Amino acid sequence: MNHGKECWQINIPALYSPKKKRERLIFDTKSKADAKSRQLKAAAQKFGSNLPTLSHDLHAQVVKVIRKLEPHGIRLEEAVDGYLERVQQLESSITYSELVDAVVKHKRDRGKREKYVGDVRQKGRRFLPFFGDKKICDISTLEIDEAVSNLEIAPSSKRVYRRYLRLIFNQALEWQMLDKNPVPPNKKEITERKEPSIFTPEQVQTLLHGATDELLPYYVLAVFCGIRPTEITRLSWDKVHFEEKVIRVGSSQSKTKLPRLVKINETAFAWLKKFKGKSGKIIPDSFRAKFDQNRKDTGLFSAWSSDVLRHTCATYHATLHEEYEKTAYLLGHDVATLKRYYFQPVLKTVADKFWKLRPKN
The missing domain is CATH 3.30.160 (Double Stranded RNA Binding Domain)
Structure with missing residues (x-):
């Protein structure tokens, strides 16, 4: 009823x-x-x-498996399909060490610059002791976090290594070797950032007056024109157009592979004009040793920090023109990057003193 x-x-x-x-x-x-x-x-x-x-033993196994699956709402066929999929994934997967080598080769074959390829290799191989021989499909997010945490480097450097690790696994994702990337993106953190290091006008004057003709163009292009050090090493004198007072940084020289024209301002021209008519590479092959020795001779070696010449240029250029967009274009950056990493507030009188620097003769 x-x-x-x-x-x-x-x-x-x-x-x-x-x-x-x-x-x-x-x-x-x-x-x-x-x-x-x-x-x-x-x-x-x-x-x-x-x-x-079915044999008696096999029938007993089937019944036993079904009973194990019942509480989870999983059918026997679903369990078998899932297991076979896992076996196939393991058989077709490669080790992390093999993945790093494959990604490095892929980047080089695509024409990426050797410095970038070297960074991918170096950052990727740093994790070989943690899971080099492990199949990439078996590497978990927890293992990634532990490996990054165990690196004996600064927190900011750990974020860089995690970013490269994510790049490597993203390539595996693109090659359909994985269903998802086990490396989550870096969390955005608002941290107190030190002001970028810059040179005073007096320090720049000491540097320029103590430089030989082999080193002087490098200093001038970096500190007065804001060109990246790696870009300067790729430039030749035929890219410096003295009549039009511009330097063409082509796609093959540019870090971003985007060509741009850099204006030769009056200060830079005053220091560069004696090199008009030169040919060949701007930076000689023997540059590095002489560069290090010159910094020691001028007493600036200990005060030298990464990209200090570009930071100096950005700071005094933005202070002089009061147009961040113009300075960002000069550097080949966006305004946000300029403000966050390159600019340090200085007095207008100090900037004026910087832009009035001239050779002795």
Whole structure:
């Protein structure tokens, strides 16, 4: 009876239920119940007729597995398919060490600059002691976090290594070797950042007056024109147009591979004009040793920091022109990067003194 009405019910064991759990079906007429009962019996007989093809031990294993899966709502077929997919993934996967080598080769084959390729190799190989021989499909986010945490470097450097690690796994994702990247992106952190180091006008004067003709163009292009050190090493004198007072940094010289024209301002021109008519590379092959020695001779070696000449140029240029967009274009950056990493507030009188620096003769 169901709420005072006559009804018929059928109890279905979990073994014969499509839902793989016990079911109770309710019917309002006996004919409907009988029809469903005959259908279920036929299915049970068909199921039973297949059992003789299984050994007793195998049948016992099947029943045992089904019972293990029941609490999780997983069908036997789903479990088998998932397992086979996992086996296939393992068989087709490669080790982390092999992935690093493949990514490095891929970057080089695509024409990436050797410095960038070297950075990918160096940063990627730093994690070989942690999971070099492990299949990439088995490397978890937890392992990534532990490996980065165990690097004995500054927190800011750890963020750089994590970024390169994510780049390497992104390539595996692009090659369809993984379903997802185990390296999450760096969390945005608002931290107190030190002001960029710059030279005073007096320090720049000491540097320039103490430089030989081999070193002077490098200093001038960096501190007065804001050209990147790596870009200067790729430039030749035919890119310096003295008549138009511009320097063409082509795509093959530019770090961003975007060409740009850099204006030779009056201060830079005053120091560069004696080199008009020169040819070949601006920076000689023997530059590095002489560069280091010159910094020691001028007493600026200890005060030298990464990109200090570009920071100096950016600071005094932005202070003089009071247009961040103009300075950002000069540096080949955006305004946000300029303000965050390159600019240090200085007095206008100090900037004026910087731009009035001239050779002795």
